[in-house]
Amino acid sequence: MNQASKPPSRRAEYAELTRRAIVDAARRLFAERGFFATRVDEIAAEARVSPATVYAVSGGKQGLMGTLIDEWTRAPIIAEYEERFARLEDPAEILRTLSFMTRTMRQDWGDVMRLALATAPHDQAVAADFALGTKRYRDGVGLVARRLADLGALATDVDADEAADVLWYYFGYASLFTLVDDNHWTYDRAERWLARAASDALLRK
Known part of the structure; x- marks a missing residue:
């Protein structure tokens, strides 16, 4: 051996x-x-x-927070979905898949996201780890935006950079927490609405 x-x-x-x-x-x-x-x-x-x-x-505690942020932003599901996005050719299906992935990650890791959002403004070490985690998150969203651009699926006045910003608006931290926590929507309803809203905002008619 x-x-x-x-x-x-x-x-x-x-x-x-x-x-x-x-x-x-x-x-x-x-x-x-x-x-x-x-x-x-x-x-x-x-x-x-x-x-x-x-x-x-x-x-210590800062190291543990760093580990949790790292595990969340490197979860195996992320690589699996990146491969799936590269294979999909239907723009609406790509956004439905992104919405489902966002919902799944939120159900699996929402406690860590909430914790990082609450702690980072008050702890420099956690803030640094959270900034790195957020960069990974945004990079993943940017990958989807570039895929839509490569397919020629974006509206004529939207480029890949703007699409990434719009996708972050819908699939970053705030929207799903607002719909589920504040508005008391089910995850199913929020997932469907976010996919439709992002499609309406970005895709060529």
Whole structure:
């Protein structure tokens, strides 16, 4: 068996299980209590490790927030959908797919998004991680805009850059939170409306 194919050692497996327990505990407590109201010793107790282990594994609360933002903005679904967008040729279907992806990501990672939005203005380290995460998010939206432009699907007065801005308006942080949290729409209704609205705003008639 060559070096590359060796299974992880028991020590490595235990280290990963410990890291996962700490990250999951932090996510639960941050969602329940907020970033600033959660203490490292509470995360340690929830993960059944010592506070020293939390610092050693994650670098403390800021490090844990950075990990959560990284996991959200590098979720496997993102690469899967990027490949799907490259294959799709129906512009309306592309926007329906983007709307479904946005809804799915919000249901899976909305707690982390809300936490980052609330914490970043008050913590420099979290703000830096959130800025990087937002750039990845916007880059993904820009990829869809360029795909629509390449298909010749955009309205005559809209270029790829403007399309990316409009898509961010519909599929960035604010719109879905507003429709679901403030207006109490179902995710199904919000997903359908956002896809239609983006199509009306961007696509060639």
